Ligand SMILES: Nc1ncnc2c1ncn2[C@@H]1O[C@H](COP(=O)(O)OP(=O)(O)OP(=O)(O)O)[C@@H](O)[C@H]1O
Ligand SMILES: NCC(=O)N[C@@H]1O[C@H](COP(=O)([O-])[O-])[C@@H](O)[C@H]1O
C-alpha cells in the first residue's frame with residue numbers, strides 16, 4: 363500500500379487523535395507514540411509504539427525503526443535533543459527541531475520572546491530553590507504565578523497571593539513537573555480582561571491567522587473556548603505582529619497556538635504551542651478547515667486554504683476526575699441537539715488521571731450578546747458521562763463534571 367507520507371506522532375492524546383484523522387484524510391500513514399497503551403490517537407492510527415518519549419535511546423530507536431518522513435510532536439515532554447540529531451540527518455521535525463527545543467521548557471521560549479524579540483510579557487524570574495522563589499516573587503510582586511518550566515495543562519501551577527503560600531507553591535511545582543529539571547518560572551499575575559489563542563499557520567506560502575479564539579481556564583487548565591472572540595482591530599493586529607515574529611523565529615511549517623493576555627489595548631505574550639492547541643478544538647466545528655487540517659496541510663506542503671468561519675461556535679471539555687478502565691458514555695446521543703442551537707458532542711475513551719474524556723462543541727444559532735469574561739449566555743448539554751471504577755458495582759456520575767458539560771459561546775452569527 364502506498365502512502366503520501368509516513369508520520370511518527372509523538373504524543374497520542376485527544377489533539378493527536380484529531381491530527382491523525384486529518385493526516386489520514388490526506389493519505390498519510392501515521393504511527394502514534396505515547397507512554398501508555400490505548401491512547402486516543404492510537405485508536406485511529408496505522409500503528410503505535412508505547413515508550414517514554416523523554417528517554418533518548420527509546421526515542422531514537424522508534425525513529426530508526428519507522429524511518430518517518432515527518433516527526434510530529436504532540437506534547438512538550440519529549441527528549442528534543444534527539445529530534446535535532448535526526449533533523450540534521452534529513453528527517454523533517456515539525457515544525458522544526460528548534461521550535462520543539464525552545465518550547466519544551468517555558469524558560470527557553472520566554473527568552474526568545476522577551477529578550478531576543480523584545481515582545482511584551484509579564485515580569486518574570488526563574489527559580490531553582492525556595493530562596494530564588496522568594497527573590498523571584500519580590501521581583502514580580504504579589505500575586506504571582508508559579509509554574510514548573512516543563513509542564514502543561516496547568517500541572518504544578520499555582521497563583522500565589524500571600525508570601526506565606528510561596529513555599530507550598532514551590533513544593534507543588536516540583537512535585538508536579540515533567541522532566542528532570544527542578545526549575546520554575548515566577549511570573550507577575552496579569553489581571554487580564556480576556557485571553558486568546560491566535561492560531562497561526564506557517565506554510566510555504568507564508569504566515570496566516572485564524573480568527574482569535576477566546577477561552578477560559580481553571581487552575582491553569584482549559585475549560586472552554588469560543589471563536590471568534592471580539593477584540594479591537596488594534597489589539598488583534600498587535601497580537602498578529604507578535605505571533606508572526608515568534609513563528610518566523612522558530613521556523614518550519616505547521617500550526618502554532620500563540621497565547622496572549624489582553625488588558626485594555628495592552629497585548630501580552632504568554633506562551634505558545636508549536637502544534638494544534640486544546641482551545642482550538644472549537645475549530646472542528648467553527649472553521650471550514652480545522653486546526654488539525656491546517657497543521658496537516660502545512661506539514662505536507664499542500665496549499666493552505668483561506669479560513670472561513672461557519673459561524674460562532676464554542677467548545678467545552680468533559681473532565682474525568684480519576685483514572686478508570688471501566689467507564690461508559692451515556693445519554694449524549696439524546697443531547698446531540700439543543701433547543702438554543704446545534705450542539706455536537708464528541709466523546710472518546712479517557713486518557714490518564716485528570717483526563718479529557720470527551721469534548722462537546724456547540725454551534726449556537728441565535729445571535730448572542732456577550733462581553734469579555736464570563737459570557738452572558740450559557741448553553742448546557744447534559745452528556746450523562748458516567749464512569750465506573752472497576753469492581754465497584756454500578757457506574758456513578760462523575761462528581762466533578764456532574765455528568766454535565768457547559769459550553770459558552772460568543773458573538774454567534776445568527777442563521
Ligand atoms: N502570569 C499569569 N497571569 C495570569 N494568569 C495566568 C498567568 N500565567 C498563566 N495564567 C493562567 O493559567 C493558564 C495556563 O497557563 P499556561 O498556558 O502558562 O500553562 P500551561 O500549563 O502551559 O497550559 P497549556 O499547556 O494548556 O497551554 C493561562 O491560560 C491563564 O489563564
Ligand atoms: N493543554 C495541552 C493539552 O491539552 N494536550 C493534550 O492533552 C494530552 C495530554 O496532555 P498533558 O500532558 O498536558 O496532560 C496531549 O496528548 C494533548 O492531546
Ligand SMILES: [Mg+2]
Nearest residue numbers: 515621633634
Ligand atoms: Mg497555555
